[in-house]
Amino acid sequence: MDSPTRDCPREDDVLEAIARDRLAGVEDHLASCAICADLAAVARALRDDHAAACREAQPPSAAIVWWRATIRARAEAARTVSQPITILQGVAAACGIGLACGTATLVWPSLRAFAAGVDLVARLDARRDDLAAVSTLAAHYSLPLLLAVAACLVIAPFAVYLALNDE
Amino acid sequence: MREMTLSTVDRLGTAAAGAEDVFHMDEDAFRLFYDRTARALWAYLSRATGDARLADDLLQETYYRFLRATAPLQDDAHRRHYLFRIATNLVRDARRRPRADALQIDDRVEHADPRQTHVVEGAAARVDVRRALARLKPRERDLLWLAYAQGSSHKEIAEALGLKTGSIKLLLFRARRRLAGLLRGHERG
Numbered sequence: 135m136d137s138p139t140r141d142c143p144r145e146d147d148v149l150e151a152i153a154r155d156r157l158a159g160v161e162d163h164l165a166s167c168a169i170c171a172d173l174a175a176v177a178r179a180l181r182d183d184h185a186a187a188c189r190e191a192q193p194p195s196a197a198i199v200w201w202r203a204t205i206r207a208r209a210e211a212a213r214t215v216s217q218p219i220t221i222l223q224g225v226a227a228a229c230g231i232g233l234a235c236g237t238a239t240l241v242w243p244s245l246r247a248f249a250a251g252v253d254l255v256a257r258l259d260a261r262r263d264d265l266a267a268v269s270t271l272a273a274h275y276s277l278p279l280l281l282a283v284a285a286c287l288v289i290a291p292f293a294v295y296l297a298l299n300d301e
Numbered sequence: 302m303r304e305m306t307l308s309t310v311d312r313l314g315t316a317a318a319g320a321e322d323v324f325h326m327d328e329d330a331f332r333l334f335y336d337r338t339a340r341a342l343w344a345y346l347s348r349a350t351g352d353a354r355l356a357d358d359l360l361q362e363t364y365y366r367f368l369r370a371t372a373p374l375q376d377d378a379h380r381r382h383y384l385f386r387i388a389t390n391l392v393r394d395a396r397r398r399p400r401a402d403a404l405q406i407d408d409r410v411e412h413a414d415p416r417q418t419h420v421v422e423g424a425a426a427r428v429d430v431r432r433a434l435a436r437l438k439p440r441e442r443d444l445l446w447l448a449y450a451q452g453s454s455h456k457e458i459a460e461a462l463g464l465k466t467g468s469i470k471l472l473l474f475r476a477r478r479r480l481a482g483l484l485r486g487h488e489r490g
Binding site for chain 1: 323324328331332335336339340341342343344347348357360361364365368369429430431433434445446449450451470471474477478480481484485
């Protein structure tokens, strides 16, 4: 069946005969031309298989395909809209962590002084000088600590309100 | 990340309400086009993948991508051609991740009523074609199906498969000769 040429001038006639189911008109040619014989065998087999597949096909209705496409398009649009919100949440979380670290750095000396005061009280010999020293220390270092705690108490409700508010 | 409340969903839903505006067709036009093309497209997808369930999934995906297409589509023939081009790309992607249950041969031959000889013969012939197609290279299968089942031109086939128009004739010749040989083998066997 191997042929030195790859095409036959009557290929279109053969395809047309197959399309019209009139192979009788080209049967003599098919018997003598290997190229057209292959063409006819393949084209007929595929045409019949295509027709059978189209008959067997049970695609969903157009309404269902349209509905699914609409739902998907909406989901994708919603995802696009919510993307900046997610980014904003990330930025807010980073700011919160930064603020917490900053506050801790500021408050740390006060905490250390407070711990020193507690240590002093523990070793207190009930002497008047020591009591005076403790009072001075407490008055000196507790003010920033109290301010930080007060600030947290004032800011926290606002932060919670802003975080949970949908509007 | 915090959970979305109902009002958030409503707000996002409203923002996305016009999502179908991105489709280049309205529902009525789509319905007409779908009714003209869906069966042929499903037939192509099912034969190209050898898997009816995968063909269902790819059908939905093909129409979704078609609806969101930004390319200008002048007439029905152009739209149809574009649809098959999307399908061909999806089939190619699907082949890169093969499924374990792929390539199911129709078992209706075994279940057909033996008294209905023409039904059995027809079904057997179709199974032969499918088996023969399954033994071809994916590109050969696409080439032959588009050319002889779909009736696409060489130019359309070249565009769908990403080949040069000038090479289609030779590739078709080789694929045709191979499939004809396989079909003759089935006939003899």
